[in-house]
Amino acid sequence: MKFVIQRDALVQSVGDVMKAVTSRTTIPILTGIKIIANDEGVTLTGSDSDISIESFIPKEEEGNEIVEVTENGGIVLQAKFFSEIVKKLPMDTVEIEVQNHLQTVIRSGKAEFNLNGLDPEEYPHLPQIEEGNALKVPTDLLKTMIRQTVFAVSTSETRPILTGVNWKVEDGELSCIATDSHRLAMRKAALENDNGKEYNIVIPGKSLTELSKILDDNSDPVEIVITDNQVLFKAKHLLFFSRLLEGNYPDTSRLIPNESKTELTLATKEFLQAIDRASLLAREGRNNVVKLSTIDNGLIEISSNTPEIGKVIEQVQSQSVDGEELKISFSAKYMMDALKALEGTEIHVNFTGAMRPFVIKPLHDDSILQLILPVRTY
């Protein structure tokens, strides 16, 4: 293998596949990045066996030569060193050449690195996925849907299925649901190209977080191919594979109340900041709980009390309070997470009693919903 490549393109591509590489792996070769050079260009692969990322650097793009391959071939190089080296090379171009015994030379200007490589034949094969029947979602919408749900997955391995996000495709609509059994986040969107198939899969939260990081901010479509145990996201020059979680995701539709006994309409930012302030003292306590009470004239009161430190109380003017009076306690963190995930300057909060889950939604938008279980304190 021998090629000369634009350093910036290589740095970008190495950065992308590095997202899948971990030093905590039981398969030593997975601490490396696989590099394959052929007539079309150079392909890099990183994997931790749950997530695999393949990034392709074409020979040329928009008339600019990016790679010149003079000898086809492949190598696996230690990801940690290779990624540091390419970032610090002195010149705009890099020559990479595999010599005898997998010894690999990286040259740039007057700097020359010799790295001990590994045999690319020993690198695990990526899942083989039939590429028909792809769903298409614009990149920016996909990133938004991930951001609005993935924070609510469980971080505990007690119920592994809850560490993933439940993706359902039905009637031309994609819905993403995450819950850690204390709160739930849901986001729906219509698919542009419904292929008539139904899907119900659970994608590890970590996979979605990493995917979100390497996708550019644009509206180009990402193709999504779902199989029994894998999902493949295809973007420009990028393949992102994730295994799926096995098991049945709980039916969450029954959790979401349809009725409402108290409805608040609030300015999102003002409410978020008041919760943030109230939580300053509550964080020290066991569970970061704040209280919300309706008082007269559309005012609500946010408060918390940690006897050894002090207490905080703040009135927030709502746009409207409809229905019954209410006193309720909840996790300030869950509320802040939910409010940050919502778009829109105003929200509805619908309560059905102090001990029942409540729902937060933007005004005039049914595509997103956040649900929080209260905490028993009153």
Added chain:
Amino acid sequence: MKFVIQRDALVQSVGDVMKAVTSRTTIPILTGIKIIANDEGVTLTGSDSDISIESFIPKEEEGNEIVEVTENGGIVLQAKFFSEIVKKLPMDTVEIEVQNHLQTVIRSGKAEFNLNGLDPEEYPHLPQIEEGNALKVPTDLLKTMIRQTVFAVSTSETRPILTGVNWKVEDGELSCIATDSHRLAMRKAALENDNGKEYNIVIPGKSLTELSKILDDNSDPVEIVITDNQVLFKAKHLLFFSRLLEGNYPDTSRLIPNESKTELTLATKEFLQAIDRASLLAREGRNNVVKLSTIDNGLIEISSNTPEIGKVIEQVQSQSVDGEELKISFSAKYMMDALKALEGTEIHVNFTGAMRPFVIKPLHDDSILQLILPVRTY
């Protein structure tokens, strides 16, 4: 105590005194910030008993009212909570009022915090320092002198005196020296107001690092008052006290070689980047050692070799190589620290043999010097 204060001024001042506060203290009241309000304004104090910082917020500045004190008095509030609270208050002004039993109310807009305070009478007194005989150093020069020396202090408590920087005043000149016994950094500057006294003190490296963080970047003079066991730095509205280290600092003047057997003249940035690249593979090894060899035609070679990973070799074109041929090994980290501390685009490196300390200096500038002990590998 009761006053209304501009939030921004309070946030700035709290941020400054927080630099001295640590949660790891055996004196519980030192986890707090002392607040004293009187006819002149408000004074905040933070301390970990090694470092004490006092920040004064005047009643008014440049015609703008900053504080309105309606009742003189004082309180000590938990630093961790107080600093978080003031940052997140909703309005531009804050009212702080001590009520019964040290209960303190912090009000801003519709938000109201109640914090349990402590008695300011129980807060330790700051050192009393006679303010005559102050040295004066411009703030920016002081910060530069700290930056150029403090990184070389020892981080090990084996010889506690080496965790400080040796400040000597003699013949109208201030010299700062730090060494961890493997390398040494020295910086000198002429004092504008020599008071004829001589000093030889050791200031804890940590104190100087914190001092540097809270000083603004300007050329206003900082007054420095030195006593037997304390040093006081006075800047605008700010007092910074540090205890001194006890014991005799080693005489470092004999360490610095006067002769030179090989002298290199190099472009600082190019040399630094080559060392950085060579160290990428060396970091994994025990001691991050790189080798430097002179070769023909003013070329030098930087290299490192970690057999299990690989090796790197790079040629650097020097401006000149004078004297004997040389092969020498040294810590890449120490060399990079030294090069970053130097100003100027070109440097001299003076060697007196592969096993003797060598000296790095900017061209045409004797006020700063970095010395490194080589590592035996050849």
